[in-house]
Amino acid sequence: MNEHARAHDLLPWMVNGRIEARDAAWLESHLDGCARCRAELAAQQRVRDAIAREPTVELAPQAAFNRLWKRIEDSHAIASNDAAPVAAPPRATRSERTGRWLKFVALAQAAAIAVLCVALWRSPPPAAYRTVTDPPPGTGSNGPVVKAIFDDQVRLADVKEILAASGLVVASGPSEAGVYTLVPRDAGAADIPPVALARLHADPRVRFAEPGAR
């Protein structure tokens, strides 16, 4: 393989940061003397930037999650009712599915009713899920909270760092609007420490942070 071909093959991994150190050293020295490969590097960086851009459409992951969770609960109800194997996810097209879907809904409904009857009779443990009207988990339902919105570019590692610095933890969120409910790490705290709020306000990665009600 000639030098240009080798460089050409390695460029994507330099562009995405996954190149081996030894290959990177060789490629850098090749690029120093090769305008053609430098131009290709620039082209690939543009392609990467275009692909890695966040979508402009507004997503509603919580609503989508609720739909999936309903499907999981329905399948569990069927499985526990008649010991049938867990249904595979529907794979057919929307139009092909309609008939089967109606049967599935009827079956799921009947199964759910049966399961509920048994469950009521047995006086079940508290549900393992929360509804939107339930208080978020955390340090008690009446404790102090901070409502916060992080910058769109903030990563999970940043959030962890911001929370560690301010002595707070996430009790719930993000909401559909991207709002997190934060509570003091110290479960017994009677109020949000002013220094915690000050840290959030001073951090450029935090777009909004104010004390709020659950």
Added chain:
Amino acid sequence: MAAATTQQQQARDEGDRRLLARVAGGDREAFRELYIVYHRRLARFLTRLTRRYEIAEEIINDTLWVVWRKAGDFRGDSRVSTWIMGIAYRRALKALRARSHALAEAVPIENEPLVAPDELGAAETSEWILLAMRHLPTEQRLALEFAYGYGHSCEEIALIMACPVNTVKTRLFHARAKLRDLLPGLAGGGGEASSGANT
């Protein structure tokens, strides 16, 4: 936005593994957290691929359904994101096949440039690139998405696409050549690119 560094990816994977272990134990809140993270990640390429959000969501939910059921089977041989992306890849191909590729390959393959080199302004470069990508065969396009959109290594992409490493290299090679044909000005500084062609 540049691809995440290896360190950031490792930190992300550790977080994913902790969540997945809780999901394997039936923890709904952990599943919700994992879902929110991967909904965002998967929606980006699936919405582009299918061009319809409701189909993208269907694929995402099929994918995460499998994750919920198979979380306990994950052995940690790869990153969690590689595993989930592999599931999403197979689901996406099935969804596209069920629709006779009408969505993914609606744009005929042509060899004419989409835009002349001197018309490729910096401001709209990204739009042109995303448009040009719609002219690529699905496999080539997805190889680019996995490499540049998600920062996967060549070996990880081979795992995701269940193909040899050399096939990934070939797909990327052809994808890049096609983009170059469609967007002759992609490298920018046309003078430098052409003058360097013989170096």
